[in-house]
Amino acid sequence: MIIALPNKGRLAEPSLELLRSAGIKVESEGRRLIASTNREDIAVLFARARDIPEYVYKGAAQVGITGLDMVYEAGVSVETLLKLDFGKAKIVVAAPSGSEIRKVEDLEGRAVATEFRKITQDFFSGLGIDVEIVEVSGACEIAPSIGIADAIVDLMSTGTTLRLNGLEVIAEIMETQAVLIANRKVVDDFNVQALKTALESVLNARGMVYLMMNVPEDRLEDVKSVAPGLKGPTVMKVESNGMLAVHVVIHESHLFEVVERLKMAGARDILVIPVQRLIF
Incomplete structure (x- = not known):
């Protein structure tokens, strides 16, 4: 393959x-x-x-x-x-800040610079707006300032590049x-x-951790209420009288407070293991 x-x-x-x-x-x-x-x-x-x-x-x-x-x-x-x-990013329509172009309908009969000819054509055609598409390869954001287009269709991650070039978003086409x-x-x-x-x-598995702990049988429900896990914890009896081994997967963002609450609920010998893969 x-x-x-x-x-x-x-x-x-x-x-x-x-x-x-x-x-x-x-x-x-x-x-x-x-x-x-x-x-x-x-x-x-x-x-x-x-x-x-x-x-x-x-x-x-x-x-x-x-x-x-x-x-x-x-x-x-x-x-x-x-x-x-x-x-992750968005494909957006952007025009010079403060210009008379405030919405996509204002681009009727005007030029739009982009690397995405098909996406741009489909978007404007779907709205019934006739535009001239100017194909560029790279540095699309400078097209309005050098006079080859009135607006652009381009990828936006944070919006910083658009702002630095005096552009603002007037429409979002798609998320990618x-x-x-x-x-x-x-x-x-x-x-x-x-x-x-x-x-x-x-x-x-990203952001997930695997918890293993020993829990007294009479405290199992308390522990389950603290860390129910993705589909409930795995519970097994151990040789130690009256003790259970409990395994559960949780998101690491909850680890700080969950471990302390597990201790308070009676869990002991808590082991935290990174999860490399998780198959549902």
Whole structure:
């Protein structure tokens, strides 16, 4: 199986890190075009994020990680298997602050600069607004200031770049993030589904910890009320008379107060273990 990954940009390193966490380590020297991994049946194809949907659609790679915006922009038929919870951003329409352009309807007959021709065309066509699309590649935010467009359609993460260039958002088109996509012909392939499960288990485990503790039988209900866990705790009898072993998964953001409350409820010998993967 070949996995297409972004070769640079904001999605590149998080994609590699996610694969590493799922047990797939890329053996790459200098980020070659195609790299082997620690698994004989998996290789990685490095490509531009915007090209990955096309590569997956045509079967050059069976699966790939790219932005949801890139999938929409490519307009090809691929299966979105999983949202990966990184690379989050919005595609927005932005115009110069203080200009007469206050809403998208004000762009009728005007020029809009963007790297996203299809998304932009679909958005304005859907609203019945006729605009001239000026295609640019990079530094889209300077287009209004140099006079080649009246507004832009671009990715926005924090909005800082737009503000620095004197632009403000007048409409949001879509939210995007990194996604795992697959060629529709191989969606049910064992390796494809195994990859989806592995990545999903890593995402599920983020921020979760596993608690193990000993609890007197007569204090079990008190402990369960403090830490009910995802689907209830696992309870087992131990050799020590009148004691139970209780295992539970909780979010680490609750750990500070939960551990103290567990002690107060009668739990002892509490062990906290990071969770690497979590499969529901």
